[in-house]
Amino acid sequence: MSLLEVRNVNKSYGGRGRSSGIPVLRDVSFALEAGESLGLVGESGSGKTTLIKIVVGLERPDSGDVLYEGVERSSASRSTRRGFSKDVQLVFQDPVSSLNPRMTVRQLVEEGLVIHGLAGDRSGRTERVAEVLSLVGLDPDQMERLPSSFSGGQCQRIAIARALAVSPRVLVCDEAVSALDVSIQAQILNLLADMREQLGISLFFVAHDLAVVRYLCPRVMVMSRGTIVEEGPREQIFGDPQHEYTRALLEAVPVPTPVRR
């Protein structure tokens, strides 16, 4: 049994009355195993974000289902769904806009603990906040500060700490490094790789940057116009792509080796 499974998911937007709307996802199925890093690449409009929303439960599919530990979310009880949302945590693209600017780092990281009733009382939670902050390379002594006093890269560390605080089993990353400076991207990528390794969690990493996905994920899916057009080990996707679309995507990536002239 897979840790998380997306089964024949369809989703359309804008349907009203008899019109069925514009299909955004068409019969999408895949499975994520425990401890696995799975990548999803696709261009804007391919349906990546909608798929993420469905995976974490922010949107409901029109048909099909998401299974967590073999249990269908649509028929799960409220408390099961709650456990599900604790176990599947999301890291967004832009840490500066995804963190509430009026909450301190402690409040931000603690919020999930409070909601899910974890880590006991206030002192227990403080201990847990300090623990995850050091895990992601931040100074726990700075937990009373606001996000505005941190750089973009540090804010993304805060967002990752916030996701990790509740001990999730899956970390879903939506373009988690695209908004960061080049010199910071590598830091955050290495942090994610280390977290996955140390904590044994699964990573569902969604991005448009092919090189980034290739580095983090041994298995990669390629999405175009709401369907997964190719799926396989990264050696295949990047070394011997089968689908025409994958080939076109790879060809478009600029090669950073200039010709002498």
Next chain:
Amino acid sequence: MIRSDGPLLRMRDVCIDVPGKAGSVRLVDGFSLDIAPAERVALVGESGSGKSITARAIMRLAPQTVTSGSIEFDGLDLGSLPERAMTRLRGRRIGMVFQDPMRALNPLMTIGDQLTESLRDEGVGKSEAVRRAVAILEEIGVPNAAQRLRAYPHEFSGGMRQRVAIAIALIGEPDLLIADEPTTALDVRVQRQVLQLLDRIARDRSLAVLLITHDLGLVANFVDRVAVMYAGRKVEDRRCWELFEQPAHPYTQALLATVLRLDRPVTRPKTIPGAPPHPAGRPNGCAFHPRCELAAPECSRQVPSLRRLAKGGEVACDVVGRI
């Protein structure tokens, strides 16, 4: 027409300050750059490096004023040029393309009106302006150009919008095109099309280009020269292929080492510790020294000046010169 013999663009010791909470903040500190006619130069840097402000200062679009230094375009001192003359220069001699075409285009004006606006202001007749608008749209690969003149920006895809923005920048037949992250908002495949288009047009028209970008991979096969900025200063200026083959500044070296490449085996990328400084908190001496592997005690004492390298180009580092 280019009149002077020297460089097309000549920037000397340009400093740009903005008022801050605790006194003025220097965003750009002693920046110099020459661009020859038909030469293509990339200005590469991370956010806060001052690369966009520098580009806007050339067009006098920055709300910040150039505090000191000079900017000359084809022998004209842009600092002392009256506003009317500057307006004529923009669009006519210097074209500009921005990152987000949706924001750069007027949503309430048709593409045709936006294309012909600058020509009509100069007294070009309506039918001649329309003819030129259709011609440039065709050159730039917009299908059904004549009909599309009546369309509004929202009726175009992102890539097509950026093509239209490029067409607007080029319709006045400028000598210099300033492109600020022109492909950053686009998907990879569209990014490549737009870059190929810029490449062809620049070649056909012997256009000088200043490309502002954070993406080193993008510039590799597009520009002749690369200037790297860090914390408001130019730290390296080299021929493009030499920069990639043998970067001189420790920052450039580190930056190239962090780039993940599809043409290399999967390895853990090197990282640069810390983050780029905020302009208000720029470290003393070389601004990169707190993050630099090669930092020596003197690096924190004085700002290294740009030195000429024997093989050509310039670098602002006192340590690498000794190795």
